[in-house]
Amino acid sequence: MQRTTLNKRGTPELSHADVGARLKALRIAHGLSVNELAMRAGVSVGTVSQVERNKANPSVRILEKLRQALEVPLSALLEDDDAVSDPVAGDFVRRAAERPLFEVGKNGMQKELLSPHGDHDLQMMVIMLPAGSGSEEVLVGIGEKAGLVLEGLVVLNVGDRRCELRAGDSFQFKSTVPHSVRNESRKAARLLWIMNTQPPVIHL
DSSP, X not given: OOOOEEOTTSSEEOOBOOHHHHHHHHHHHTTXXXXXXXXXXXXXXXXXXXXXXXXXXXXXXXXXXXXXXXXXXXXXXXXXXXXXXXXXXXXXXXXXXXXXXXXXTTTTEEEEEOSOSSOOSEEEEEEEEOTTOBOSSOEEESSEEEEEEEESEEEEEETTEEEEEETTOEEEEETTSOEEEEOOSSSOEEEEEEEEOSSOEEEO
């Protein structure tokens, strides 16, 4: 179970998910070598090795490939199977103090998983974008994505359209359209991100 403390604002101080340790444990539990997992996931052996040793922060695209190869939900790469601490609400509620926090890519982007533990058609998370950062690789496939800017200013590109969004602005679009999100300002930004992850995903 993930332990947290409160920061100066009285909100949970989340600890980082140990993606590398979880990936290695799941790989071994499935009886796979590093080479076999890499082949199944369609990624390089070096990528699997670096992620397992926490030498690189994998993108969401890489995480999605790995979790599909292992046939597990995203939450399995972020927390133990016994992470659900509330026997009544554990399968449909995510307590604020129990959100897995993980970094993606190379520019300091962080994500907090909001969806409850387990496999779900919809995936919800809070994305924290440092100044000057943005999505490097995105998932494109059948379904929709939506969100709400919580803090700061972000630029959302959907197809050939570019739109500046401020706190309180929301959006929704089909996942088949190429898209990206960037923080081109000098201050950090936060946004709620919701996506449909049930249909097969096309990796770009």
